[in-house]
Amino acid sequence: xxILYFAWVRERVGKDREQLDPPxxxxxxxxxxxxxxxxxxxxASALNDTSALRAAVDQQFVALDASIAGARxxxxxxxxxxx
Amino acid sequence: xIDVRLQTEPFDAGVELGRLxxxxxxxxxxxxxxxxxxxxxxxxxxxHHSQMTLAMMQALAREAVERWALLGVTIIHRHGPLHxxxxxxxxxxxxxxxxxxxxxxxxxxxRLKTQAPFWKRETFVDGRSQWVEARASDDAAAARWLxxxx
Numbered sequence: 001x002x003i004l005y006f007a008w009v010r011e012r013v014g015k016d017r018e019q020l021d022p023p024x025x026x027x028x029x030x031x032x033x034x035x036x037x038x039x040x041x042x043x044a045s046a047l048n049d050t051s052a053l054r055a056a057v058d059q060q061f062v063a064l065d066a067s068i069a070g071a072r073x074x075x076x077x078x079x080x081x082x083x
Numbered sequence: 084x085i086d087v088r089l090q091t092e093p094f095d096a097g098v099e100l101g102r103l104x105x106x107x108x109x110x111x112x113x114x115x116x117x118x119x120x121x122x123x124x125x126x127x128x129x130x131h132h133s134q135m136t137l138a139m140m141q142a143l144a145r146e147a148v149e150r151w152a153l154l155g156v157t158i159i160h161r162h163g164p165l166h167x168x169x170x171x172x173x174x175x176x177x178x179x180x181x182x183x184x185x186x187x188x189x190x191x192x193x194r195l196k197t198q199a200p201f202w203k204r205e206t207f208v209d210g211r212s213q214w215v216e217a218r219a220s221d222d223a224a225a226a227r228w229l230x231x232x233x
Contacts, residue, residue: 007130007202008214056200059135075132075200079217082129082160082201083116083172083192 001068003036005046006077009053012046022068029055030064032074047076054079084155084177085144089137091163096173099157103177106154112184113175114192120167123208129162129171132200136160139199147176147191151183158191160199190228197225 004017026035030050037047047053055062056075068074084106088094096115103111118127144156155177165171174191178184203215 004132006132006200007204010130056132056135059132059138061198075135077200078202078214080197080200081203081215081217082131082199083196083221 001071002073003032004073004075006075009046009077012042014040014042027069028065028067029057029062029074029076032068033064033076036076052078084157085141085148086155086157087137087140087144088159089131089140090159090161093161093170094159094173096170096175099159099173100175103155103157103175106177108154108177108179108184110179110181110184111175111177112181112188113173114188115170116172116192118165118167118169118171124167124205125208126206127165127167127171128204128206129165130202130204131162136162136200140195143191143194143198147187150190151176151178151187153178153183153187156187156191158195160195160201162201193221193224193228196221 001021002017002019005013010016022032022035026032033047033050037044050064054077055064057066057068057071058073100111100113140158144158147153148156153176157175159173161171174188176184176187205215206212
């Protein structure tokens, strides 16, 4: 699975993407974020406060309780600020 | 006509409006967003998702064409480093009547702000740099178009 990070999430994690295979018991985005947060201090500082995070699964915006079953890409980022 | 572009280079709003003027409708509406130079801002950096951003912009354009029976829509959003006074985003709509053109244009810029994956980083003259925070007022503006079934 490709995990993508954007904006300050990317900066705190220290990379813009990583390829990882989460264990089977990780079923939704929120659980994935908690699993990722344990990877490093940078991950933790980016991912500990899930209220500041939004996500997209296979390039569709989703709520954090959305399933990641079969997902090829999960993107994690702060609320968008375009326009 | 649906023309959606994600680019680093500037655009010429006059040229873009001319293309919509020639579609034979009764009205063309447009919005151009410009980088504000408030508070000593020297650079605005726009980050985006290499595939999802353009796809979301195209989906919003298609939805607007269908909802307001537009004759044409142009959406241009720039990314990368931008500076005060530079145009950052352009939305223009052509329709048979002004109401559809104006509503579609307003809806598109409101929804681009909350539904297209862009993130802005501001850098100021004293070297400070910060990510722009999303505003609840932007969410409210976009939500208005979901409620209003005109």
